[in-house]
Amino acid sequence: MLSHSARLAVFTVCTVLAGIITAGESSVSAAAADTQPPTAPTGLAASDLSCSAVTLSWSAAVDDTGVAFYDLYHDGQALGSTVAEVRTITLGVVAGARWGFYVNARDAAGNVSQASNTVSVTPPFCSEDDAAPSVPTGLSARAVGTAVTLQWTAATDDVAVTGYDVLRDGAEVGSLSGSAASPPDTTFTDVGLAIDTDYAYAVVARDAQGNISKPSDPAQVRTGSSCAAVCGITQVATERDLPWGLTQLPDGTLLYGQRDLFTIQAMASDGTDKHSIGTVPDAAGTDGEGGVLGLAISPTFATDNWLYVYHTTATDNRIVRFQYDGTLRTESREILVTGIPRNKYHNGGRLRFGPDGKLYAAAGDGQDPDQAQDLDNLGGKVLRLNPDGSVPPDNPFPGSFVWSYGHRNPQGLAFDSHGRLWEQEFGNNVMDETNLVVKGGNYGWPACEGTIGDACGTPGFVAPVQTYPVAAASCSGIAIVRDVLYIACLRGTRLYRAVIDGDRLTEIQQYYVGTYGRLRTVEPTVDGNLWLTTSTRGDKDSIPQNSNEKIFKITLGDG
CATH class of the missing domain: 2.60.40.10 (Immunoglobulins)
Structure with a gap:
């Protein structure tokens, strides 16, 4: 039996108590010609739950050449892997913390299945504690x-x-x-x-x-x-589904996607006249974080009325566009990019037009880390495309949408006044990253998580500008207003503010820590302020309208 430790959702250590488990096992390349992933494992169940451990067991997946490993996760974070013969394992847990376990199958060529069912457990406390802390x-x-x-x-x-x-x-x-x-x-x-x-x-x-x-x-x-920085916050709307992508039209109308309902909502900037403009065809959930994700409007929207959508389907993630004239003209749909890997988590999803008129997209690794380094795969990348879906001739890899690679699960994209692209990326269990993205850059995943990993000094790897412990971060959306970067964080339940100073982030401050819960999306308003959305309930499943979310407008100062 080999031991394995991984920092977990409560930022403590999980120790495997039984079974064979390996962390970060590289895929075997002997079967590289095999491109068929295994079926999803089934029947995942938990037993023998105590205050410090739980036993998981599942039924075998099926593969054309044979399953080699099973990868264990909780809530999007990798715990380690068992060999194919081991389908029962006991893991350490922390009392009182909720755990959402699931398993993926992987074959010898590195093809990764979709996820098993999720098993949620909350271990009991080991003993009753009725003593209050001392007074601060x-x-x-x-x-x-x-x-x-x-x-x-x-x-x-x-x-x-x-x-x-x-x-x-x-x-x-x-x-x-x-x-x-x-x-x-x-x-x-x-x-x-x-x-x-x-x-x-x-x-x-x-x-x-x-x-x-x-x-x-x-x-x-x-x-x-007087106020110099973040001056006030006003709630403008509530939402029972998960608001994910959000964009504001030149006339002030706000559009946002309902992730699990697969619809797009419109409303006035004061929250009135909220209504659906239509449903995105072929959108599907993942029993996790897939669905209708990023939104963006064309830089020439006033004349062409194109609305761009990044969404999950039953087989992939893709980028499409529709004409919008008050309703979503589904008959005008153009499918621009297909084949972006999908899985329960790690779907990426943010869209952002750059000052060069190109559309940039954040694509997750689909819970298959090796894809992030594979230039023939769109997973774990920042993509760049022309507005019509063609590949720009000045992209770094001829004929490819890939602009940068080696990303785990990027979900934030924003441009500063110098036309530089900043990207926000989820780490696994140690560090989140803010990156300054360069053409053709390799950002190191899975060899590096932030600055952690023996290979982080490898020539050619681009280091992050800033890192954050995942317990204080797990950030999704970013926005830049007057060369100040704002970062919306989920697990960290806070909004970071950082001044862009050359290629550094300075004067980093934290706002709304724990005030509004998990924060998903932050976007500039047309009048130089910020939109902010929450993601506090139901954001780890695909059940429509099981949330209770808020959309805020933040007023900024000139500082």
Whole structure:
């Protein structure tokens, strides 16, 4: 039996307790001529759940040349692999944390199946804990304009402090989470406050079983007379399905996709007159994160009315375009790119037109990491195409849509004032990345995750501009306004703001930490501010309308 450790969703270590498992096993190339993936494993079930372990078992997949490995995942993060003969394994878990396990099959040539069914478990706590953490101390508050930054001394607990809730005038305005292995932050920035106004703040500590400390001593602060950065946030709409792609028309109309319903909604910029403009033909879910994803309008939309959509089908991800004149003219559909790998997770999906008039698309690796380095495959790439779907002659690889490669699951694309492309990418279990994408660049996945990996110094690999621990990130959408980069984070439940200074990101700040939950998409408004969407419920399945999401408008200052 070999041991394997992987950082998990609660940012702690999972240890395999039984079975044979290997991490990062490279595909065997002897059967390279085989291009047929196995069928999806079936019958995944959990048993013997305890506070520290769970046993998983599944039925064999079928392949024309034989299954070689089974790859184990939880919620999109790789845990490791068993050999084909091992279909029962016991894994370490963390009490109180939800786990969504599934399995993919892989053959000797590296072809990866679609995912098995998902099994969700929440391990019980090993013992009852009724002792509250100590009271946080040393709370201080400092105002810069209409933003207030709080700092305090960490509380203690008999087991572990796993979070802090921030109170403004007695009402909760933010929540910071962590674990025993990765303690929560002890700083918080509150933004969008009124000018020249007094506020009182306090902080409470909590543990994994919900015990809450008494509030800290209050900290009093008065805001300044103006706002320089993030000035305010207004909710403009609610949504029962998952808003994923979002774009604003020149007349101010907002269009956004309902990921799991496969429809596109239109509404006025104040949230009124919300209505469906049509359903995307052939769109399909993945029982995970597939569906109707990125949206973009043509740079010449005022004259050609083209709306571009990145969506999942039953067999692939693809890019299509439709005429839009108040409704989605499905009869005008043109299929521009097909064959982008799909799977339960890692579908990518963001679309962005560049200042060169070309359409750029973020394509995930389809949970087959080897595809990210395969220039004959569209998975794990940033793609570049002409608006009509043809390959630009100045692309780095003749006849190919590939613009850059070695990406895991990119979901954020944005251009700065110098015409440079920035990209946001999910790591597996250690680091997320913000990359400055260059023509033909290789960004290292799967040999590198951020800056982690023995091969990260390989000549030709492009290093990320910035990395973030996945517990504080797992970021999806990005937007650039006046050369400031904004990053919307899911697991990190926050919005990063970073000033672009040459090829660096400086003055990095965090806003709305835990205030609105998981944040998926951030986009510029036509008047120089931001749209922001949440993704708090149902974003790991394909069940329509099982969410309770919000669409916000953020007002920015000139700083």
